[in-house]
Amino acid sequence: MGILDFFKPNKYENSKLIELQNIVFNIDSTSLQVSRKQLNDALNKYVSDHSKIVNDCVNLIGTTSDSNTFFTRFNLLNVHLKALSKVENYYSFSEMLPSAQLKKLSIDKDMLINCFISKSWETLLSKTSSLKTEKAKQNNISKFFENIYGYKNNMSNSNVEHLEKLKNSTNLSKVKIDTSGKVIYDGLKKEIDASLYEYVYNKAINDKNIHKFFPEGIPKQTVFHIISEHFKGRRSEAINADICKMFFDISNKNLEKITQTICSISSIALTMSRSKKLGINWYVWRTCMDTRVRPSHAYLEDVLINYDTPPFSETLLNEKPIDNYNAGEQYRCRCCASPVIRLDFISWPHKVFYQNKIQTMTKEQFESIM
Structure with a gap:
């Protein structure tokens, strides 16, 4: 017997429960059809199912070099984050809210697609290095562009320009040299x-x-x-x-x-x-946004950090300190640093780690400490 059998909620509470019921059961009802326990169990399952798909999508987006997998999973990630955002008012998420993840995904979309294009291109060059004929290499390159251009509608002008630069720079003699990664390594x-x-x-x-x-x-x-x-x-x-x-x-x-x-x-x-060689001393702390991210690192997601004054991240949550470190410097840390190239790319006011604490600053306040 559920709690609803003993407790009759007021009209407002009842309408919210009906709203939640319709979301998690995917129905359209004007009355409550289940007990609170059933509703709570359904909510937990709803969050668990969608979260699993979100985590799978995040992992695949970060590792795949297949165009279909990347764009299909990217769209699927949006769908399931939207589904989770519908229950934010009813469920206590321990990490970043789904709506915040959606916003971040929208902001980072161009960057993520460009990274995917670059990574796929490097994977292609690595594979073509083992091919014996120039025709086989050219066929693989042509197929690569044919596949990825099939998702042109999912790309911004910036993504298309990045793809065009790769295509225009392609010729067989250059591929023969670059496939071993020699040019990249010599530059490094x-x-x-x-x-x-x-x-x-x-x-x-x-x-x-x-x-x-x-x-x-x-x-x-x-x-x-x-x-x-x-x-x-x-x-x-x-x-x-x-x-x-x-x-x-x-x-x-x-x-x-x-x-x-x-x-x-x-x-x-x-x-x-x-x-630092370019005079850039600040970066944005980025996490992988999945369930494996440490709470102390999730707390630093989207925070501006100075390379020279990294935080003792654990102390920010009153945990035992390990050491002060930048994103990606701690044991098995998968976080990364996104350098602040232009302040116009940052939404203001913004969170900044300064003087051993996270503060919210306006653009003008941040400029005064740069």
């Missing part, structure tokens, strides 16, 4: 100096989780090998296969976590180095 080598290697190494030896497995400190040559191979474009799984041959007393799974962490720190170190 010019940017990476000894200070970047030392920065990543210092972060690694001071990481408490890594220290558990290397009480005397992880060997410098191991860290340097991971950094070097990471910037060559090798995946962390492949790099970890090298590391596993060096240490037989640590499980492959734990070594994989360490390798992933060092790769992540290397990426943020390069982003930070590039930003």
Whole structure:
């Protein structure tokens, strides 16, 4: 017997329950058909089902290089976030509200699609490098553009321009050179100096989780090998296969976590180095927006951070502090830093981490501390 059998809600409460009932059961009724317990159970299932699909979509959008999968999942993500946003007033979400995620997805759409295009292009070049004939390479390239142009209606002018630049720069002789990643790697080598290697190494030896497995400190040559191979474009799984041959007393799974962490720190170190050379000292903290994001990191989502004064993120939620670190610098952290190139790209007022706390600032206030 449900609570409704003992408690008769007032007219306003009853109308809200009917509204919720119609959402979670997908019906159109003017009266309450279920008990509060049934409604609560249905609400929990509704949130669980939609959240699972949201998480699957986020993971696939971030990893796939297939056009159909990306755009289908991107649209599906919108659909299920909208479904979750309908019950925000009835359910206590522990992370970012679905409506806020929808807004962020809309703001980041161009960037996400451009990243997908670039990643798919790099994957294509890598695959074509193993093909023996120029005709086979050209056929693969033609098929790539044919597939992705099928989703032109889902793209902005910025996305189409990015795609056109890739297409216009394509010729067989260039593909033969670029497929190995040599051009990209040669460019990276010019940017990476000894200070970047030392920065990543210092972060690694001071990481408490890594220290558990290397009480005397992880060997410098191991860290340097991971950094070097990471910037060559090798995946962390492949790099970890090298590391596993060096240490037989640590499980492959734990070594994989360490390798992933060092790769992540290397990426943020390069982003930070590039930003500072351009006079950019601030970035927006970005999370993966899924259930695996740590509460302390979810709390920093969309917050402006200075590279030189990163937060002790745990203390912001009164948790035991680990260390102060930028996005992506902590053990197994999947967050990333999005450099602030123009203030016009930021919505104001905005949250800013300044003087060891998160403050809401206007554009003028932020400009005064830049």
